[in-house]
Amino acid sequence: MTGSAQQETRKASMELLKLMRPRQWVKNIFVLAPLVFAGAFRSPAAQGAVLLAFVLFCIASSAAYIVNDLQDIDKDRRHPVKSKTRPLAAGTVSVRAALLLLGLLYLVLLSAWWWQPGVVKVLAAYLALNLAYSFGLKHQPVLDIFLVAFGFVLRVYAGAEALAVPVSSWMFVTTMCLALYMAAVKRRQELSQRGSEARDVLQHYSVALVDRYAEMAAMGALVFYSLFVMSSRPELVVTVPVVLFGLFRYWYVVETLEGGESPTDVLLSDLPLLLTVLVWMGACLWVLWPAAGG
Structure with missing residues (x-):
């Protein structure tokens, strides 16, 4: 295979990988x-x-x-x-x-x-x-x-x-609320930055409405996570402030830095938020380690 053919093959492979959206x-x-x-x-x-x-x-x-x-x-x-x-x-x-x-x-x-x-x-x-x-x-x-x-x-x-x-029912409802929060924020940013041109469904929303959705979902995620910790894993109480900071930081990025249209991009580009996630994961592993199965 010639160098030109190899280059074309490599380029085609990269485009196929891009189609899969690895980010x-x-x-x-x-x-x-x-x-x-x-x-x-x-x-x-x-x-x-x-x-x-x-x-x-x-x-x-x-x-x-x-x-x-x-x-x-x-x-x-x-x-x-x-x-x-x-x-x-x-x-x-x-x-x-x-x-x-x-x-x-x-x-x-x-x-x-x-x-x-x-x-x-x-x-x-x-x-x-x-x-x-x-x-x-x-x-x-x-x-x-x-x-x-x-x-x-x-x-x-x-x-x-x-x-x-x-x-667990705690994990189910907490995950659902957190995901609703991120999805509502994504819709909010699409609507505020590009209006209903971004996607057809946005013509049925307003920024004020999806703001309320996001606030309700964020509150639910925090409340249910805290209840889970206090009732089932009290040793994880140290992670509650970390979660609260993460929610605050994410909303700051959305409101001030105009991010949030892509949660993945926000996580990968905002260092404080990425560090918050890593600290939360590290704290969970550290606290739960003695109880982990061998």
Whole structure:
């Protein structure tokens, strides 16, 4: 293969990887939550099972992004930013290549049934949820925010299935509230920065309305997390101020630095927020370590 051909192959591979949106994989860190709170993080077998679930969720989320890009290709081509940043809209990846990649990702997920059938069931629910979202439900106000948030809840369930442990009601409702907070903030920023041009459903919202949604969800996340800590894991009380600071910092980035349209970009670009997440994770591991299974 000539140098020119190798360069073209490398370029095509990079565009396919871009289509999979690897930067968004950070969202799948929610899969790891049951590993920490079940106290199984010292077990190599548990670590391997959850890591595999994390990888599978990255593949599933990439498949969902490809479906969404295929559905929105015509609209994205008219968008001033997405027409240049989305490979399908920009023409750097053909529809045929995207479909072939999508089929390959589905095949990998299907093959995982032999190792983690419980996780694959959760992934099937996640993919079905995203198909419903991409082909109509994303245009339904309020429901669109809840569907995005429920995707994060399913990430937690995938981690729990990998470990064969139940998801506590505390973890379910706290994750749901936190995800609703981030989803509402995302809608708020889209609306305030680009109006209803960003997505059709935004014509049904106002900044004041989604602000109230975000405030309600943030309060719920803090209250339920605090109740969980005080009732089930009192040794984690030191993490409550960290969570509170994280919520404050995220809202500061949204309001003052005009971030929040992409939670992933906020986390990766704002050092204080990233450090807050790392401190919270480190504190949880440190506090729960003596009780962790060997």
